[in-house]
Amino acid sequence: MGKNNSRKWLLLIIIACASFVIALDSTFMNVAITSLVKDLNTDIGTIQTIITFYTLITASLMLVGAKLQDIYGQKKIFLIGAIFYGVGTFIASISQSAPMLFFGWSLLEGIGGALMTPATLSIVSRTYTGKDRTIALSIVSAMAGIAAAIGPLFGGFVTTFLSWRFGFAVELIVIIFIFVFSKEIKDFEPISTGRFDKLGSILSIFGLVVLVIGILAINSDFVQFSPFIIVFAIIILAIFYYYENKLKNNGNEPLFDVSMLKIKNLSVGSIIRLIASVALAGALFSISIFLQSVMKIDAFTTGLTLVPLTIGLLLFALISPRLTNYISHKLIICFGFVISIIGALLLRFNFGLDIDLITLLPGMFLLGGGLGFVISLILDLALNEIEKKDQASASGFISTSANLGISMGTAVIGTILILGAFGGLYDAIDQYYPEKIDDAHFKEDAKNYVNKVGTLSEDQKENYHVKEISNIIVFNAMKLVMNVIILILIIGLGLSFTLKNIKYS
Template sequence: MDQELNTQRGWLTLIIVTLSIFTIVIDKTFMNVAISSLIRDLNTNIGMIQIIIATYSLTMASLMLIGGRLQNILGRKRTFLTGATIYGIGTIIAALSINSYMLLFGWSILEGIGAALMMPATTSIISGSYDGERRAFALGITSSMASGAGTVGPIIGGFLTTYYTWRYAFGLELIVIIIIVLFSREITRFPLTMKWGDLNLVGAVNSSVGIFLFVIGILLLNDPQTWNIAPYPIVIGIILMIIFYFNQKSRMKQNKEPLVDVSLFKDRGFTLANIARLIMNFTIGGVLFVIPVYVQGVLGADPLTTGLSLIPMSVAIFIMSSAAGKLSTRIQPRYILAIGAAAALSGSLYLSLIFNYYTTILDMFPGIFLLGVGMGIVFPHSANVIFSVAKRDQQPDASGIMNTGINLGSSLGTAVLGVVLILGSFSGLGLVFNNQAAVSSTEKITGVHQLFEKLEIENPGDIDEKQEMLTIQKVNTMKFAFNIVSFVLFIGLIISLFIPLQKRKRKHTIDAVSSHI
């Protein structure tokens, strides 16, 4: 009887953790297909929506290391529930948003904080609640749910936005959070291993503020009026991250508890695998932003159609991730990662070549699918390399570093490619204003910027000339954006080939970390 009860409690723990992962992954995908609706409903522009989307991943990236350490101070269960509560409050504010700033606070900030607390705790709870085959099974389930959420997220978001409202998506998330909290008593409590005095507060501030300022500086390049101040947060952010690294090394030499074990970066395989994974997350973050902008802004598709246009990538990621274990037993990780980077690179090159005035969604499918194939190969196998290098007591640090890279890469992808879209619009659309002799250069730039950011022309008299030029320039800018992606993926391909050969494959680590995809 006791064994049956323990089995039931075990299943409930797995369900609770899986629901949280499913919700967080969906949350990262469904908003991208609602860009045009958000611009209209919140009376904002594409630049602000880009900031909102990028800031969600940025918040998680900034706080992921702290979220991992708080488990040792507050406990895994309390950290998880604190994150769920903050996340739930964020969903309420986001659903009721009356302007873009309210959505930024509710979704990007509060939900981002909640996710940063929940995500590290989910893996720790599973690792501590199960062992042996049950642990492998539980991690496999969470991995499948994460991949499945990435597949259905754009469809759910597109359906609700097209036929109802994007606000309902946040309502559904709130229901899931309530279920998680109600059944959270089934989660086991784990012993505390740190005190508040042991927390590396200086390192926490340097890492969080450094990452945040770096990406914010890139986002400031969106608006011509903030170009002059953009370099400052970028430089300050880089300096703070450098200080963070040396601060961690100093603490470890003094036998003090660091925020993260930076000695892991001494291993070339660990460092290069993290870079390869960051590059792939840069790609997916950028692609999930620029393709919806093109599909809605140029092709005029609704959110549901936009979500369906991304399905080839999601399906490919799911299929290739599921086959990860078989590949890992036959091919060295460096070659698997190179194959994945090459597949994604071929998809990016295809997209950069096919974009023209008459490109349709069906024309893009092969390229989007190949991008997904590459991501589905790189995600689990890069994680395999990362965790095979880390010792058992370094696993939490490896997870924190990897999760920070995941969200930083996604945020950078949205920020950088979004900036490329806006800056790219200047080269062609500026011609529209060239015949206006009385207009200053600054006014021309501002006019082009505002014209692009609305995704549409509001003055009917301007449609024939300006709309055609806008469409042509958006096509050219998309080609340039995917040229940038191709260049970054080529770097990822080269980096993969420098990962050291492994003497022994560790297939089980793939299942153990795929839930971070």
């Protein structure tokens, strides 16, 4: 009995490691943006796209990964995903150009993450029951959130003292660890004998990819096409919904049973998970940019400054399962949103050119702590009414929401940051250098400084004093970013009131 118990929790450790390393990838490079721009001879927009597409590719393939588990078995698909992931981390670690980094990190690791993530949730959900299930799902969820939050410190350490390449090497070590102990992973029997829904897969992948491309287009030379791209993506996803519904009604097996969306906790819970991911990823990305470009602190110090957010998320996530003995899941999640909103408000009023970094710590602790409550418990609530045969599919849907949220957080908040910066460019020049208001060459250098995050030559800085202008622009943009994050969190709070509480049998 004791031995079986130990094996059961050893399985949780393996799954938690997988969840940790996949989530780590989404944030640990944020603090290395300046180094990536220089080392790969590129710009911040390209790096933002690479970061965004890692989570986008993972999100767009998540439903496919979940369905493949049903057909071929969770363990087999999980390990195939680990192979993709391991090869991707190796290629990323030796990248010499932005396209090479994109291939190893965004593409291969994205595919690997899509195959592994649904299995991590469904294996846990099918293995544990009752309070054990709450604890296990909280730990797996918390590991993902903690990894996303601790990423900046980890990335800052390796970037400052070693190289950002070592970050990918560490991930490869974790993947090797997972393979060494893979025999502990229970091999659940496939639960589907139906055909693989190829058309549904194409529609879901294409729709999600086009959606984020439309968002990214806002910050590009194709900005005028962005609304049309986004609307086109929504149309594709609507077609996917009706096609899947038609398959189910005709007695065929769809990629995803859309009738499950009638279960309120699954549909609302997935949206809440997306919102939490948008807020977390957006805050980490924008604050990292602010600290490095405006405050001019190194990657490691940036990571240290973000540690309070990580600690808050970790502490609140760890105590949340115990709190469920006295307070409902729903109330804890609502309270979590309130705490995170307070944290974002504190950050909103503390950004400035001459700020003491200590003033940011309370806001980041509360923002991370509140999200810790939300992220750790929403999975248990969302999957509570799902039948065992649908666990993989539902897990894939929630994972899609979480990863799409991370992707959108980087894309949307990053775009708002840059749009706010460029939107204030004219006013900043008019205020500080009115004699150059019609100097196109001057304004182009200022624009390039913002886009390159401080990589202009010393001559350009001395001639035009662009640094002062770009600092003011980014400072004003951060206010807009925090306002948007607060609005997103308020929406999450409103939705959390509609959730149904868990009743243990």
